[in-house]
Amino acid sequence: MKPIQSLDELKKIAEYAEKRDPAEFFIMLNGGARSSKRIIYYPDTKTFDVLNEIDFSYQDDLTEEQLATETFIVEAIEKKALFQYPFSR
Numbered sequence: 001m002k003p004i005q006s007l008d009e010l011k012k013i014a015e016y017a018e019k020r021d022p023a024e025f026f027i028m029l030n031g032g033a034r035s036s037k038r039i040i041y042y043p044d045t046k047t048f049d050v051l052n053e054i055d056f057s058y059q060d061d062l063t064e065e066q067l068a069t070e071t072f073i074v075e076a077i078e079k080k081a082l083f084q085y086p087f088s089r
Contacts, residue, residue, distance in 0.1 A: 003080040007064065010077065013084060014041040014048070022051065024085040027076040
């Protein structure tokens, strides 16, 4: 598995398409634990929806700035700790 390299790469993988499930990702945490997420990117509004599978909390209509400040996703990309699950779309 290779980490997601940039926010642009995440956008391409997670781009919304009808009749397609959200892309599945995980953040590799210290000690080998994973924080699983389903992410959708909407290019027309430039926003993200994130389902945090650990507690099924849902964050919607997040801008890039909010993605960076209200989640650990951008930090995980910078630290090479965000991965797409194999076999996810």
